[in-house]
Amino acid sequence: MQPYAWLQERAVEAHVIHPSSAAVSREHRRAKTDRLDTELLMRAFLGWLRGEKRHCSMAVIPTVDEEDARRPNRERDSLVRERTRIVNRIKSILARFGIRTFKPSLRNANQLEALSTAEGTLLPETTRAELRRNFARMQLLRDQIREIEHERLRRLAAVPTAPAAEQRGMPWFVSSHGSLAWASRRQTC
Numbered sequence: 001m002q003p004y005a006w007l008q009e010r011a012v013e014a015h016v017i018h019p020s021s022a023a024v025s026r027e028h029r030r031a032k033t034d035r036l037d038t039e040l041l042m043r044a045f046l047g048w049l050r051g052e053k054r055h056c057s058m059a060v061i062p063t064v065d066e067e068d069a070r071r072p073n074r075e076r077d078s079l080v081r082e083r084t085r086i087v088n089r090i091k092s093i094l095a096r097f098g099i100r101t102f103k104p105s106l107r108n109a110n111q112l113e114a115l116s117t118a119e120g121t122l123l124p125e126t127t128r129a130e131l132r133r134n135f136a137r138m139q140l141l142r143d144q145i146r147e148i149e150h151e152r153l154r155r156l157a158a159v160p161t162a163p164a165a166e167q168r169g170m171p172w173f174v175s176s177h178g179s180l181a182w183a184s185r186r187q188t189c
Contacts, residue, residue, distance in 0.1 A: 002061075002064060002067070004016070004061045005064065014061065015045070015048075015058050016058060016059045016061055017041060017044060017045060017048075017056055017057075017058060017059070018056070018057045018058060018059040021044075021056045021057040022040060022041060022044045022056050023044070023055075023056075024040070044056040072148050072151060072152055073152075075148060076145060076148045076149070076152075079141050079144055079145050079148070080145065082141055083138060083141045083142070083145070086134050086137055086138050086141070087104050087138070089134060090104035090131060090134050090135075091104060093127060093130065093131060093134075094115070094131075097117040097118065097123060097127070098117055098118025098119075099115060099117065099118070102115060104134075104135075104138075106135065106138055106139060106142065109132075109135040109138075112128060112131055112132065112135070113128065
């Protein structure tokens, strides 16, 4: 259970200050301590409670369902970053042996056994075994990314069309991954 949901169940009013909305003097360097940060946030929050315009803004606390809906995109981004790390690892292993033209993609994985160093010798067996394991990880990551994308497309087909969402008053946009998403809400005083 999320902490603010736990508080709200116990009739405690919870607010989250949007991090970029608290005014900070940028003219000169200032001391930065937890005590000073707390004082700054308290002044901003009290100004917001008094109704002062543009003092700070509150972030809308997402529901459990809204937070859960974001998980697939976050997981996909994490898997893509992991795939990039593996590709870079493969390139660095090959660069140690003077191989700079090999493109580490799953299509080229079968050419691994025929790779030779700059001196013309085959790669050592332990290095080839490590590269095979890295290619196996890439295959697993590709399958997981595809699974997430297929699930996203299945959910996207079940989502109402954009005009239907607009009729219900929900702002929407198409994300960078091509999925229909609702704009995040932000309360500003």
